Amino acid sequence: xxxxxxxxxxxxxxxxxxxxxxxxxxxxxxxxxxxxxxxxxxxxxxxxxxxxxxxxxxxxxxxxxxxxxxxxxxxxxxxxxxxxxxxxxxxxxxxxxxxxxxxxxxxxxxxxxxxxxxxxxxxxxxxxxxxxxxxxxxxxxxxxxxxxxxxxxxxxxxxxxxxxxxxxxxxxxxxxxxxxxxxxxxxxxxxxxxxxxxxxxxxxxxxxxxxxxxxxxxxxxxxxxxxxxxxxxxxxxxxxxxxxxxxxxxxxxxxxxxxxxxxxxxxxxxxxxxxxxxxxxxxxxxxxxx
Amino acid sequence: xxxxxxxxxxxxxxxxxxxxxxxxxxxxxxxxxxxxxxxxxxxxxxxxxxxxxxxxxxxxxxxxxxxxxxxxxxxxxxxxxxxxxxxxxxxxxxxxxxxxxxxxxxxxxxxxxxxxxxxxxxxxxxxxxxxxxxxxxxxxxxxxxxxxxxxxxxxxxxxxxxxxxxxxxxxxxxxxxxxxxxxxxxxxxxxxxxxxxxxxxxxxxxxxxxxxxxxxxxxxxxxxxxxxxxxxxxxxxxxxxxxxxxxxxxxxxxxxxxxxxxxxxxxxxxxxxxxxxxxxxxxxxxxxxxxxxxx
Numbered sequence: 001x002x003x004x005x006x007x008x009x010x011x012x013x014x015x016x017x018x019x020x021x022x023x024x025x026x027x028x029x030x031x032x033x034x035x036x037x038x039x040x041x042x043x044x045x046x047x048x049x050x051x052x053x054x055x056x057x058x059x060x061x062x063x064x065x066x067x068x069x070x071x072x073x074x075x076x077x078x079x080x081x082x083x084x085x086x087x088x089x090x091x092x093x094x095x096x097x098x099x100x101x102x103x104x105x106x107x108x109x110x111x112x113x114x115x116x117x118x119x120x121x122x123x124x125x126x127x128x129x130x131x132x133x134x135x136x137x138x139x140x141x142x143x144x145x146x147x148x149x150x151x152x153x154x155x156x157x158x159x160x161x162x163x164x165x166x167x168x169x170x171x172x173x174x175x176x177x178x179x180x181x182x183x184x185x186x187x188x189x190x191x192x193x194x195x196x197x198x199x200x201x202x203x204x205x206x207x208x209x210x211x212x213x214x215x216x217x218x219x220x221x222x223x224x225x226x227x228x229x230x231x232x233x234x235x236x237x238x239x240x241x242x243x244x245x246x247x248x249x250x251x252x253x254x255x256x257x258x259x260x261x262x263x264x265x266x267x268x269x270x271x272x273x274x275x276x277x278x279x280x281x282x283x284x285x286x287x288x289x290x
Numbered sequence: 291x292x293x294x295x296x297x298x299x300x301x302x303x304x305x306x307x308x309x310x311x312x313x314x315x316x317x318x319x320x321x322x323x324x325x326x327x328x329x330x331x332x333x334x335x336x337x338x339x340x341x342x343x344x345x346x347x348x349x350x351x352x353x354x355x356x357x358x359x360x361x362x363x364x365x366x367x368x369x370x371x372x373x374x375x376x377x378x379x380x381x382x383x384x385x386x387x388x389x390x391x392x393x394x395x396x397x398x399x400x401x402x403x404x405x406x407x408x409x410x411x412x413x414x415x416x417x418x419x420x421x422x423x424x425x426x427x428x429x430x431x432x433x434x435x436x437x438x439x440x441x442x443x444x445x446x447x448x449x450x451x452x453x454x455x456x457x458x459x460x461x462x463x464x465x466x467x468x469x470x471x472x473x474x475x476x477x478x479x480x481x482x483x484x485x486x487x488x489x490x491x492x493x494x495x496x497x498x499x500x501x502x503x504x505x506x507x508x509x510x511x512x513x514x515x516x517x518x519x520x521x522x523x524x525x526x527x528x529x530x531x532x533x534x535x536x537x538x539x540x541x542x543x544x545x546x547x548x549x550x551x552x553x554x555x556x557x558x559x560x561x562x563x564x565x566x567x568x569x570x571x572x573x574x575x576x577x578x579x580x581x582x583x584x585x
Contacts, residue, residue: 003409009488010408014416017401020457025423028434035433042437088328091321103571104329107336110567110574112517114535115560118542119335122342122549128351130338137354166332170575171582212582223427226519230539244429244520251433252524264430271427 029268035261042255053262063263065238066246067270069153073242074221076157077164082213085165089172090202102173106166113163117230120159121146146232149239156227156240164220168213175209176202204287211286215278222271243267336560343367343554350550366554373544373551376558378530379537386451386533387515391508393456399504402466403496407478408488417467420460429520436524450525451533455515462507465581469503470496502580509577516563534559 036053040046057063088105092098108116123131126144135142145155183201192200203210225244228234234241234249241249247267251260342350343366344359370376404410405417435454436445444450473496481491497504522536529540541555567574 006408006488007410010404010410010413013400013404013408013488013492014413016397016457017420017459017463018416020397020454021420021423021460023438024435024454024458025426025431025460026419028431028438029423029426031434031437032430088325091325095318095321095325097322099572101325101329102575103568104332106571106575107332107564107567109578110513110563111560112519112535112538112563114517114519114538115556116335118538118552118556119339119560121542122553123335123338125549128353128355128549130355133353133355162332162335167578167582170579174579174583209583219427223429225429229519229523230542247429247432248520248524251436257433257437261433264433268427268430272425275425 032261032264035258036265038258038261040257042257046258049258053259054266056259057262057266062238062241063246066241066243069238069240070222070224070242072153073157073160073224074218076154077160077221078214078217080157081161081164081168081217082210084161085168085213086172086206086210088165088169089176090198092169092173093176098173102166102170105169108163109167111163113226114230116159116163117227120155121231124155147236149237152232152236152240156224156231160221160224160227164217168217171213172206172209175206179205205289207286208288211278211282215275218274218278219271222267222274243270336564339553339556339560342549343557345550347548347550363550366551367558369551370541370555370558374537374541374555375530375532376534376537376555379532379534380562382448382531383516383533383535386448386455387512389452390455390515391511393452394459394462394511395504395508397457398459398462398507399466399470399497399500400492401463402470403492405463406467406470407473407496420463424460424464432520432524435521439525445525446527446531447525448531451515451518451521455511459511461581462511465507466500466503469500473499505573506577506580509574510581513578 035046037048037050038046039049039052092101095101123129124145126132126142126147129142129145131145132142143151145151179201183205184197187197187201223244224242225248228240228242228245229248232240234245243263244267247260247263250256250263341357341359344362344364345356346363346365349356349359349363401420405413405420435450439445439450444453477495477499478491481495486494517535518533519535519539522533523539526532526536529537532540538555538559542552545552545555
């Protein structure tokens with residue numbers, strides 16, 4: 001009797017979130033897949049078109065451009081971003097004033113990406129931006145960061161690293177705190193050099209954290225949009241046009257819902273594939289205790 | 291160094307230690323210099339925004355730039371506030387985020403409690419479903435959600451942001467479940483023997499015990515909702531309904547050349563959150579760390 005009542009409460013307790021899951025995640029995902037096989041402008045009739053939308057994407061050089069731009073962004077941000085945050089975390093780990101430094105490095109994490117993007121538009125302004133003015137002091141003529149096809153992605157990568165380094169650093173710091181001090185002491189007695197300590201103690205011990213941050217960064221960089229939308233509208237000459245921008249453009253600027261859905265399904269598959277590959281590769285470098 | 295080699299092991303140890311201490315001191319000083327430089331790079335964009343917001347056009351385009359405006363031009367702030375309804379946007383962002391945080395903490399902790407402690411048929415399959423949806427990037431559901439919102443008449447309404455946020459957060463369910471699993475059984479069993487009902491156990495035993503987890507998850511939800519951009523961009527049309535990031539984007543579109551004004555608007559969009567951050571930094575950083583590690 002008691003048990004049955006408790007079971008009933010169990011169902012009742014999950015109901016709100018279950019309704020949310022159905023309405024705002026599961027049904028929409030299925031709907032996106034269905035739409036990706038339709039031709040539809042959002043208002044008139046839908047027509048089943050088979051794989052036509054996918055074929056259109058694969059033949060569209062703008063689609064490929066968005067993929068290449070996104071991968072380029074990934075290559076620019078992830079290795080540097082992760083290395084930088086790990087180095088900062090190691091530096092902060094045993095130093096006085098750790099908490100004060102942490103406050104500063106974490107500041108952009110609580111700031112909205114739109115505000116950050118507007119701030120950096122001004123910093124990176126070709127003529128009057130402070131960055132180029134500072135560079136000119138040391139005799140370097142800075143590029144027109146945001147209006148040069150060569151530099152626009154580098155600029156966006158720069159501000160993204162700046163914006164996320166504090167978050168990754170704090171997660172790394174938590175990982176580093178889990179390493180027993182005795183490991184380092186034992187290594188010192190054996191005469192290990194600082195680099196050896198990093199290579200044989202810190203890196204393997206912190207590798208689950210590195211793995212987590214890598215996965216999250218890969219997923220995050222496939223979803224990059226806000227910066228490109230606010231700063232450059234995907235330009236110049238589509239040099240900062242990303243996959244999500246492509247979905248946004250086809251869906252909400254051209255109102256081709258079928259085509260946009262096919263792009264979003266492709267994004268989903270790419271993210272899934274990258275995540276699975278990472279999980280496969282982790283055996284080679286991620287070290288778990290016990 | 292090698293000429294007077296210490297004789298005993300103990301002596302050797304002492305020499306090593308003092309030598310190390312000196313080296314540590316110097317390396318620490320270098321580290322501090324580098325870290326201070328890094329901290330400066332992190333803060334500088336904010337300071338430069340503030341400085342630029344207090345300059346008029348004649349000061350802002352001066353080469354070389356002036357760090358401190360002279361004179362201070364305050365008019366950019368009232369000008370931004372009259373150009374765009376920032377006050378309204380703050381109210382919108384505030385109440386949307388408040389409702390989302392409170393309701394979603396409630397619904398997700400309820401579900402988390404059920405998944406962690408109550409046995410019912412299908413619970414593990416349903417929980418797997420929650421885990422699986424965490425893999426879905428939100429951009430995939432953007433177009434269907436837009437169509438659904440259009441059908442039920444929620445486009446250009448805050449409901450399109452509040453209801454999904456309040457009713458669905460698989461990550462919060464997952465995290466809170468982890469915490470609730472850690473609560474010892476005896477506490478609950480004693481209450482059950484005393485005849486406490488399941489909702490009563492949830493309210494008077496579970497909720498008080500997971501307060502730290504709730505605040506961590508709450509901070510995480512707050513940041514996500516407050517800084518959300520793409521959904522408001524797609525769902526909302528009327529400037530009076532805009533949230534702060536959306537309004538700032540609109541403001542940017544109107545004042546692309548007047549950087550003093552633009553930076554004043556940006557300052558307005560950033561300062562309140564940063565002030566809260568400065569006061570609650572410890573809690574915020576720890577909250578984000580906990581949600582990051584457990585995730």
